[in-house]
Structure formats: C-alpha cells, structure tokens
Amino acid sequence: MTPVDQEFIHRPEEGQYGDCQRAVLASLLDLPIGEVPHFNQIAKGDPTMFWESLQTFCRSKGFVYLTVSKNAGTAFFGDEGSIYHEISGPSPRGNGVSHAVVGCNGEIVFDPHPSRAGLAGDPNEWQHAFLVHTSPSPEMVSKGSNPEVKTRRTRDAAGVLHFLTREQMAAEIVRLDAIINRPLADDFLRAVSTEAEHQRQRWGSDHDGGKEPADWFWLVGHLAGKALHAQAAGNIEKAEHHVITTAAALANWHRAMLGKTDMRPGIDGEAAMAPALTRETTP
Numbered sequence: 277m278t279p280v281d282q283e284f285i286h287r288p289e290e291g292q293y294g295d296c297q298r299a300v301l302a303s304l305l306d307l308p309i310g311e312v313p314h315f316n317q318i319a320k321g322d323p324t325m326f327w328e329s330l331q332t333f334c335r336s337k338g339f340v341y342l343t344v345s346k347n348a349g350t351a352f353f354g355d356e357g358s359i360y361h362e363i364s365g366p367s368p369r370g371n372g373v374s375h376a377v378v379g380c381n382g383e384i385v386f387d388p389h390p391s392r393a394g395l396a397g398d399p400n401e402w403q404h405a406f407l408v409h410t411s412p413s414p415e416m417v418s419k420g421s422n423p424e425v426k427t428r429r430t431r432d433a434a435g436v437l438h439f440l441t442r443e444q445m446a447a448e449i450v451r452l453d454a455i456i457n458r459p460l461a462d463d464f465l466r467a468v469s470t471e472a473e474h475q476r477q478r479w480g481s482d483h484d485g486g487k488e489p490a491d492w493f494w495l496v497g498h499l500a501g502k503a504l505h506a507q508a509a510g511n512i513e514k515a516e517h518h519v520i521t522t523a524a525a526l527a528n529w530h531r532a533m534l535g536k537t538d539m540r541p542g543i544d545g546e547a548a549m550a551p552a553l554t555r556e557t558t559p
Contacts, residue, residue, distance in 0.1 A: 277360040277378060278306045282388040284314070286373060293317045297330075297376040299388035300362045304378065304407055305337060339407040360385075365395035365402035379404065464520065471524035472531075492529040499525055 280302040286294030293316035295309075302309045313333055319326035334341045343364075363379035368391075375395055378386040382404070387394050395402060503518035 277303055277380070277386075279303050279378070279386045280307075280309050280388060281390070283309055284317070285389075286367075286371065288321070293320070294373070294375075296388050297362070297364075300376045300378050301330075301334075301407075303386060303388065304360055304362070334407065335410065338410055340410055341405060342408050343403055343405045345403060359406075361407075362405035363395065363402055364405065365399070366397040368393040368396040370396075376405075464523075467520045468523045468527060471520050472527045475521075475524055475528055492525070492532070496522055496525050496529065 280299050282295045282299035284292055284295045286292070286296075293314070295314050295316060297316070298312050298314055299309055301307075302312045305312075313329060315326050315330045315333075318329050331341055358380050361379050362376050363382075363384055364374050364376045367373050367375035369375075375389065377384050377388065377394060384394050499518055499522040503515050503522060506512075506518055507515035
C-alpha cells in the first residue's frame with residue numbers, strides 16, 4: 277500500500293466532487309492517482325454510473341470491489357499478515373456525505389483528505405471494502421510461477437484475498453470433499469448442514485423421478501425408521517447418524533418447497549415401507 281492524497285475536495289455546489297475513494301483505490305493498488313478515474317466526477321451524483329465505472333476499472337486490474345459491514349469485515353483478518361482495505365463512514369466535516377480512508381486489519385492507517393481527520397460516527401456502523409482477486413494480472417504472470425511470490429504480491433499490493441495455484445485449489449477441493457462426505461455427529465446443527473449438502477450432491481435431479489411430497493414423506497420415514505431400529509438394537513452411534521440424515525432430508529425437503537434445490541428423494545414409497553412391513557430390526 278502506497279498512501280496517495282486525494283486531488284479534489286467535495287464541493288458539489290461548485291460542480292466539484294470529492295475523490296477520496298479514488299485516492300484509496302490508488303493507494304491500495306500502488307498507482308498514481310492520475311491512473312485511477314475520478315468516478316464521482318464521471319457519475320455526477322448518479323450512483324449506478326458511479327458503481328459501474330468503479331467496478332469496470334477494478335475488473336480491468338483483475339479485482340472486484342466487495343463492500344461488507346465492519347463486523348463481517350473482521351472475518352477477513354487472520355494471522356497471514358497485513359490486510360489493507362477501505363473503511364468508509366460519515367465525513368467528520370459534517371457535510372452529510374460519506375468519506376473513505378485506508379485501513380489495515382480493521383484500523384484506519386491513512387486518510388487521503390488533507391485534514392487527516394479520519395471518519396466520524398459510530399465505528400461499529402462503518403463499512404469495510406476489499407479488492408478481491410478475480411484472476412492474475414499479466415504483470416503477476418510475468419513475474420514467474422512461484423506461488424509464494426504471487427500470493428505475497430496480491431496481499432501486499434492491495435490487501436486482498438490471495439488467489440490459489442492449481443495445486444492449492446486441488447488440495448482445497450480434497451479438504452472440502454472430506455468434510456462434506458464424512459459422517460458428523462458431535463455438533464448436531466453443523467452435522468445436519470453438512471449431511472444436507474452431501475445429500476444434494478449424491479441425489480441430484482438425474483437420480484430418479486421422485487419429486488412429489490409423498491416421496492419426501494417416505495424418504496423421511498425410511499431414514500427415521502433406520503434410527504429407530506439402530507437405537508432399539510443398542511447401536512447409539514448408528515442411530516445418531518440416522519437421526520442426522522433424517523433431519524438433513526427434512527432440511528432439503530424444505531429447500532425443495534422453496535425451489536432452492538433440484539434434489540430428488542433417493543427412495544420410493546415401496547422401498548421405504550419395506551423395513552416396517554417386514555419388521556426388520558437389524559441396524
């Protein structure tokens with residue numbers, strides 16, 4: 277991050293719009309301010325034009341601009357070093373407009389306004405904004421294939437989430453797949469959420485044609501029956517797992533009601549009723 281002062285003070289009555297956000301972006305990207313468009317002056321108060329021009333510029337640099345609340349922004353900070361970002365809130369000059377400054381790990385480190393007065397208002401109501409990488413820029417590609425160099429340059433230059441190499445992405449897929457496809461029972465709500473995702477991956481719309489409410493009913497009954505038989509046989513671990521799979525099926529039934537999943541129940545009515553009809557008691 278290289279501190280860059282803003283060029284224009286906000287005086288809209290004179291046709292001059294402030295460029296604090298422009299200066300913050302220049303600072304985060306290590307650019308001269310002349311290489312960053314004056315988005316406010318271009319838009320002249322039109323918010324749609326302002327954000328479209330800002331995002332177009334950010335994308336041309338290989339980033340998207342992401343704004344979150346301060347509380348959500350803290351999730352971006354960890355033990356990986358300094359994360360530079362934007363912090364915005366009420367201007368201390370009392371002119372009823374927002375002001376933008378540079379932050380590092382949630383703290384203000386540079387105000388591009390000549391006053392260096394920072395922000396006003398309740399800090400808990402400020403917003404954080406991050407430049408999130410979409411793809412490596414030509415400059416970064418030309419620096420070589422060392423993944424550590426790429427990651428460090430991305431983070432230090434703009435305080436962004438680092439992008440992953442192919443090897444890192446493959447490792448992350450393996451890690452996430454292991455989480456999704458293993459039974460979990462120690463934390464019920466987390467286990468239900470994970471199992472529900474596993475079910476959606478396993479039984480997509482191509483699995484079978486079962487999509488009526490009755491099909492969901494039979495599926496839930498079938499899974500609950502497994503829990504019943506397992507507990508009756510004294511296998512509490514298996515019974516707990518079946519309780520979780522039953523709850524996950526109910527969660528997916530709810531999502532299906534709202535049109536949020538194309539999962540289809542993986543059992544028909546006759547198959548679901550078979551254990552009950554035959555009084556099957558094996559776990």
